[in-house]
Amino acid sequence: MKNKENEIIEAYYGYIGEIYVDTIVDELEDKKEEIKNTTFPKKLDTWVEEYIKQEEKKEKRINLIKNIKKQSKKAAIILLIIIAGISTLIFTVEAIRVRVFNFFIERNERYTEIRIEEENNIKTPELDWENYYQPTYMPEGYYFESEEDGGLIKILNYSDGKNQIIITQTNNSAGIQIDTEDATTEKININGNEGFLIIKEDRSMIFWHNEERSFTITGNIKKEEIIKIAESIEKNKK
Amino acid sequence: MIAFLMTIEDEETRNILEEIYKLHKKKMYYTARDILHDDYEAEDAMQEALIKVSKYIDKNMDPKCNKTLGLIVIIVRSISINIYNKRKRRKTIDIDGYENVIHDDTIGNPQLNIIRLDQKQYITKKLSQIKKEYADILTLKYYYGYSNKEISDLLSIKEGNVRVRLMRAKNALHEIIGDESHEK
Numbered sequence: 001m002k003n004k005e006n007e008i009i010e011a012y013y014g015y016i017g018e019i020y021v022d023t024i025v026d027e028l029e030d031k032k033e034e035i036k037n038t039t040f041p042k043k044l045d046t047w048v049e050e051y052i053k054q055e056e057k058k059e060k061r062i063n064l065i066k067n068i069k070k071q072s073k074k075a076a077i078i079l080l081i082i083i084a085g086i087s088t089l090i091f092t093v094e095a096i097r098v099r100v101f102n103f104f105i106e107r108n109e110r111y112t113e114i115r116i117e118e119e120n121n122i123k124t125p126e127l128d129w130e131n132y133y134q135p136t137y138m139p140e141g142y143y144f145e146s147e148e149d150g151g152l153i154k155i156l157n158y159s160d161g162k163n164q165i166i167i168t169q170t171n172n173s174a175g176i177q178i179d180t181e182d183a184t185t186e187k188i189n190i191n192g193n194e195g196f197l198i199i200k201e202d203r204s205m206i207f208w209h210n211e212e213r214s215f216t217i218t219g220n221i222k223k224e225e226i227i228k229i230a231e232s233i234e235k236n237k238k
Numbered sequence: 239m240i241a242f243l244m245t246i247e248d249e250e251t252r253n254i255l256e257e258i259y260k261l262h263k264k265k266m267y268y269t270a271r272d273i274l275h276d277d278y279e280a281e282d283a284m285q286e287a288l289i290k291v292s293k294y295i296d297k298n299m300d301p302k303c304n305k306t307l308g309l310i311v312i313i314v315r316s317i318s319i320n321i322y323n324k325r326k327r328r329k330t331i332d333i334d335g336y337e338n339v340i341h342d343d344t345i346g347n348p349q350l351n352i353i354r355l356d357q358k359q360y361i362t363k364k365l366s367q368i369k370k371e372y373a374d375i376l377t378l379k380y381y382y383g384y385s386n387k388e389i390s391d392l393l394s395i396k397e398g399n400v401r402v403r404l405m406r407a408k409n410a411l412h413e414i415i416g417d418e419s420h421e422k
Contacts, residue, residue: 010380016411017381019361020373021308028265028311035268041281044267048259048288052252055292059248 053161060164061148064155133169133213137232139225158219165219165229172214190230197223206230255292257301258310265307266314273318274325283321287314290392294384309382312374316393319371364414372407379404 028035132154141160148155158165183200188208195208204226205218215233217226263284270283290313299306365373378389386404390397 013376013380013408013411016361016365017373017377017379020365020377021304021381023362023365024308024311025304028268028307031268035264038264038268038271040264040267041277044263044281044284047285048256051285051288052256055252056249 057145064166132236133215133233134236135167135229135232136234137228138165139221139229163220165217165221167229167233168216169213172209172212188227190227195230197226199223250297251292251295254295254297254299254301255288258291258295258306259288261301262307262310266310269311269314270318273315274322279321279325280318283314283318286317290317294388294392305382308377312378313392315370316374320394361415367414368407368410371403372410375400375403376407376411 134156135158138158139160142158142165143160145157145159145164147157153168153170156167158167183198186197186199188195188197188206190206190208191210193208193210195206198205198207202220203218204221204223205216206226207214207216208230209215215230217229219226221229266284266287267280270280270287271277274280274283287310291310294309375389375393378384378392379386384392386397386400389395390400393400395403
């Protein structure tokens, strides 16, 4: 009974609130001309535009981190489907050490996991973000926006103000999982190294490796452009 | 582990904020300027208000409706008053008194009040007799349905003060409209 009474009283306050809001709106309506003639500072428009952009970027970053955390928890290991001719021999300059990288690929309904495994238990160097790789080519309008070190992963963000191109580099033994549901995939060659191109709707992604690192590039860009960026990757010596 | 094909889940919310701003920016600025009489402080108040509004946008919010406009005016007004108080180095505006409350001895029967619910003009007139801070807090609580914690964030006051202010608001309301059965 008491609850019922409270509900009625709360509904009563709610109704009063509704009338109060109408009053606020009516008061503004009465001052319509005055409001119209108020000089409005244009810099607030710029501030709002920037604020909304910032929020968008923040959200993208949060989503990226969420995804990284989510995927890293998956303990999926790996059936292997070795691609025809599967292993690629990569010789060092001295042609002394021979490393064999194999693409280990697991295709699920919704994603594909790719991992490069090294034979002979030769480990790639520890990640050293002082000497990471970066592209020397970017499509017109794109500029360097930010970088993130996630411990095992280095992420470079480029933007044209609206779209982003994200480049990641990890140790060669790290696995990546890629959403390939309804996507088309294609084998490609980047500077003599085998890689994959995945296209889904208007997004492209490329995955490849060299003797040191595995890379991905994702963005709303065409196949030709993404390959050009991949081919331009060079080691940055700080 | 790549956020491939990442989508912007909350683009809709940002669009609503943008529309609210486009539709109501002059009203917001006018409200702040009217309290602060200072262009720079009015800009600060608007920025703070927009940041707060963005946290409370839900996807069903219609930027054009009175309910949305009412909310942003309450927020910008409250922020402007806080800035004004800081400027004057006052702790708070005095909202504890009842000096604006006009007693109406002809009212007192709860049933009569319920009957009067459809008398919008009557309530509007009565509402003009209580402080806006009280009407604001009651409206945020019972019309918009915000929790005390959310109201504390929206009005930048402590949660304990929300409870106190709500109680005083109800008392003030019942003083002027009259209701013997109201919550204590």
